[in-house]
Amino acid sequence: MAQTPQAKYRKDYTQPSHTISQIELTFDLFDNETTVTAVSQVKQMKDSTTLVLDGEELKLQALKVNGVDWTEFTQLDAGLEIRQLPAEFELTIVTLVNPEENTALEGLYKSGGAFCTQCEAEGFRRITYYLDRPDVLAKYTTTVIADKAQYPYLLSNGNKLEQGEVEGGRHWVKWEDPHPKPAYLFALVAGDFDVLRDKYVTQSGRNVDLEIFVDKGNLDRANHAMVSLINSMKWDEERFGLEYDLDIYMIVAVDFFNMGAMENKGLNIFNSKFVLANDQTATDTDYLGIEAVIGHEYFHNWTGNRVTCRDWFQLSLKEGLTVFRDQEFSSDLGSRAVNRIGNVRIIRGPQFAEDASPMSHPIRPDKVIEMNNFYTLTVYEKGSEVIRMIHTLLGEAGFQKGMKLYFERHDGTAATCEDFVSAMEDASGVDLKQFRLWYSQSGTPTVSVSSKYDAVAKTYALTVCQSTEPTHDQKEKQALHIPFDVELYTKDGKVMPLQCNGKPVANVLNVTQAEQTFVFENVAEQPIPSLLREFSAPVKLEYDYSDDELVFLMSHATNEFARWDAGQILMAKYIRDNVTRLQQGKGVELNEVVIDAFRGVLLSDSLDPAFVAEMLSLPSHNEVSGWYKCVDVDAVANVLKAFKVILATELEDELSATYQTLRQNEYTISHDAIGKRALRNICLSYLAYTEQGNALAEKQYNEANNMTDTIAAMSAANSAGLPCREAQMADYSNKWKHDGLVMDKWFTLQGCNPAGNALEVIKKTMNHEAFSLKNPNRTRNLIGAFLNSNPVNFHAKSGEGYRFAGEILRELNSSNPQVASRLIDPLLKFRKYDEERQGLIRKELEALKSMDNLARDLFEKVSKALEE
Numbered sequence: 001m002a003q004t005p006q007a008k009y010r011k012d013y014t015q016p017s018h019t020i021s022q023i024e025l026t027f028d029l030f031d032n033e034t035t036v037t038a039v040s041q042v043k044q045m046k047d048s049t050t051l052v053l054d055g056e057e058l059k060l061q062a063l064k065v066n067g068v069d070w071t072e073f074t075q076l077d078a079g080l081e082i083r084q085l086p087a088e089f090e091l092t093i094v095t096l097v098n099p100e101e102n103t104a105l106e107g108l109y110k111s112g113g114a115f116c117t118q119c120e121a122e123g124f125r126r127i128t129y130y131l132d133r134p135d136v137l138a139k140y141t142t143t144v145i146a147d148k149a150q151y152p153y154l155l156s157n158g159n160k161l162e163q164g165e166v167e168g169g170r171h172w173v174k175w176e177d178p179h180p181k182p183a184y185l186f187a188l189v190a191g192d193f194d195v196l197r198d199k200y201v202t203q204s205g206r207n208v209d210l211e212i213f214v215d216k217g218n219l220d221r222a223n224h225a226m227v228s229l230i231n232s233m234k235w236d237e238e239r240f241g242l243e244y245d246l247d248i249y250m251i252v253a254v255d256f257f258n259m260g261a262m263e264n265k266g267l268n269i270f271n272s273k274f275v276l277a278n279d280q281t282a283t284d285t286d287y288l289g290i291e292a293v294i295g296h297e298y299f300h301n302w303t304g305n306r307v308t309c310r311d312w313f314q315l316s317l318k319e320g321l322t323v324f325r326d327q328e329f330s331s332d333l334g335s336r337a338v339n340r341i342g343n344v345r346i347i348r349g350p351q352f353a354e355d356a357s358p359m360s361h362p363i364r365p366d367k368v369i370e371m372n373n374f375y376t377l378t379v380y381e382k383g384s385e386v387i388r389m390i391h392t393l394l395g396e397a398g399f400q401k402g403m404k405l406y407f408e409r410h411d412g413t414a415a416t417c418e419d420f421v422s423a424m425e426d427a428s429g430v431d432l433k434q435f436r437l438w439y440s441q442s443g444t445p446t447v448s449v450s451s452k453y454d455a456v457a458k459t460y461a462l463t464v465c466q467s468t469e470p471t472h473d474q475k476e477k478q479a480l481h482i483p484f485d486v487e488l489y490t491k492d493g494k495v496m497p498l499q500c501n502g503k504p505v506a507n508v509l510n511v512t513q514a515e516q517t518f519v520f521e522n523v524a525e526q527p528i529p530s531l532l533r534e535f536s537a538p539v540k541l542e543y544d545y546s547d548d549e550l551v552f553l554m555s556h557a558t559n560e561f562a563r564w565d566a567g568q569i570l571m572a573k574y575i576r577d578n579v580t581r582l583q584q585g586k587g588v589e590l591n592e593v594v595i596d597a598f599r600g601v602l603l604s605d606s607l608d609p610a611f612v613a614e615m616l617s618l619p620s621h622n623e624v625s626g627w628y629k630c631v632d633v634d635a636v637a638n639v640l641k642a643f644k645v646i647l648a649t650e651l652e653d654e655l656s657a658t659y660q661t662l663r664q665n666e667y668t669i670s671h672d673a674i675g676k677r678a679l680r681n682i683c684l685s686y687l688a689y690t691e692q693g694n695a696l697a698e699k700q701y702n703e704a705n706n707m708t709d710t711i712a713a714m715s716a717a718n719s720a721g722l723p724c725r726e727a728q729m730a731d732y733s734n735k736w737k738h739d740g741l742v743m744d745k746w747f748t749l750q751g752c753n754p755a756g757n758a759l760e761v762i763k764k765t766m767n768h769e770a771f772s773l774k775n776p777n778r779t780r781n782l783i784g785a786f787l788n789s790n791p792v793n794f795h796a797k798s799g800e801g802y803r804f805a806g807e808i809l810r811e812l813n814s815s816n817p818q819v820a821s822r823l824i825d826p827l828l829k830f831r832k833y834d835e836e837r838q839g840l841i842r843k844e845l846e847a848l849k850s851m852d853n854l855a856r857d858l859f860e861k862v863s864k865a866l867e868e
């Protein structure tokens, strides 16, 4: 590596030396050589006549101050130092950039035939030299010039001002964004698209043009995105009282994109995965994903754009809050319980794993080498849990008062997490002093509970102990303020009113100490406790439940989430026991009680099918791995598979009956229809392990009239290794090989294929005409699936899985470091495996570390992982 990348620290924040109030950008677009002219109005803020601008991969063509060529400057490794400047001046900078060669997909690049940009977090500095930091807010005017035939649509943020033609078949459009913004929200798109148009009238009567730009021929896949956008706009007005603030809202779908989507002001750019859907190309999961991501980016208009972040350490200010808002949106529109279950699975699985990994960090990190590495489950999903806890502590009304105050205080500015918490505190009067630790402390707290019933005194005591293990980044941990939601049940399923010290108390207990006892009075009988209801805090719960208590809660708890959770805890007990049994050379055993409990769930006619589908889903291999310090990959895989086989065999009649009854002739995307398909397809995933499995999967594949059922059939065949798999895979590839996005589902199946020859097939699959390592979606679906969801093959003792990962990572290190950096995560957790595997993974990490051109993204992760 040329120079060791340097870390930045949150504590070192200082205000910028200068501010930029206005920037006029002109882009003369050519594939290999685009000229960018930036004219900025700059004002000195501190006593400094020197201005240091950020810049990477730029060729400087001209530099003027107040229209005069300026020679007092030095080009730095990653920027430009300009000296002897007046207090206020106009700065003109001309740079050349190369969009065609930009495979990192950061800054200005080409996606297929179109030009597009991605500037968050620090991509604007690949467009021009600038104060590329979120606390510099300027008004943007942008002129885009390009060939008219090839790029009929020229887009940027804000409103269209004027347009015209120039010689040589080129044309131009000028845009103006009236809202001052940081550079990361800048966007430009030029291309030829089909456009889906609609209109929205806001609560106060503003007419907004809605436009969704998709590749030619894809117009029939844009409807759901439009419906989702309109639903988002309406929901934000109704639930948060927030309206849109421009006359136009544009969304462009592109095929080459490093993440899901980007909330650029007035011009969102989306990974086409989160826009394009019809019943033949997209699954129900895709539809729900589109709704969530369209909502998420729209909600950023207030939480992110109107109030932005002071510095990147504050990222969770906008991301945690916006994830909370999109989760609430999906829950209000669909099933709250199913959404909550999905979100909790992410926290308990991959987020807890991140907390336990070398990359552990608080939701507001203290130290960063490459900012792109911190768009993490911790910042996003745990960040959202932290907001949710504030919501739990304040209630909906108090929370909304807090939001109102937050906007009153900070609209149009760059704020901090502290500003947000203060607004919540001041508006509600709830003391959040200790609660603030959630922002600075990393790791997953464990909450251990014990209970004691006193039949004479009629009291029931819950003793709650909390502790957080040291994490890679932080050794000392303190007691947190944990909202702990509980309910107590009588044997016949009635909820007991909670009373402490002679007074009724709410369900949410305030756990604030390392150890605390809550004594409930007037408890007539030994109760059954339902603990951490709604997953009221992102913690690991320990309580010694008996099987009977869990079976009781599975059917009697008043809320669906608690029922599901009881089922998960029951399952977890038996998974752990059986992993030990296998290690002792015994066979897998599942108690009748468990089987009967799941039979009861399957036979219930009062439960929502979508919810039953969740009840029947086993935890993933990754989630189970998280329960162990050192994980036995093969034992866990064998137990999970054996559970599927046992449940399938024991419940075959009930599964078959449910499978047959839930058949639907028509495909609709109502929540009811989605739920029925989900349950039917879960049944199929079990039945795949019975005699009738192959026939069912084959029939479903052949008869499916929608992608959800097609993929469910293929996935069942893939997981159970059914004979029909090969024919299905061949047929699907034949049908969809021209469409990378649809092929991604097929690539995923190849990636997680449990068959012994999977890696060999994956290597061949990389030559498939629809595959390219240059496309992040393709890479994630094939290679990412192998690394993350093919435990047995990836962790093969031969080391071939690890060697393959190493090769791919070395290649992506040069072409697209952001994608490489996401892909490497499973390797960082090498200390979780036996010594032999540890040695093999370490070898790959060391090979990466010794590369001359190792990108900062990988450098940061690899060096953390290898630190003792």
Ligand code: B3K
Pocket (backbone or CB within 6 Å): 120, 121, 259, 261, 262, 263, 296, 297, 300, 319, 372, 375
């Ligand atoms: N804010 C963007 C993510 C940018 C990621 C930069 N590596 C999308 C989102 O969270 O809405």
Ligand code: ZN
Pocket (backbone or CB within 6 Å): 296, 300, 318, 319, 322
């Ligand atoms: Zn976001």
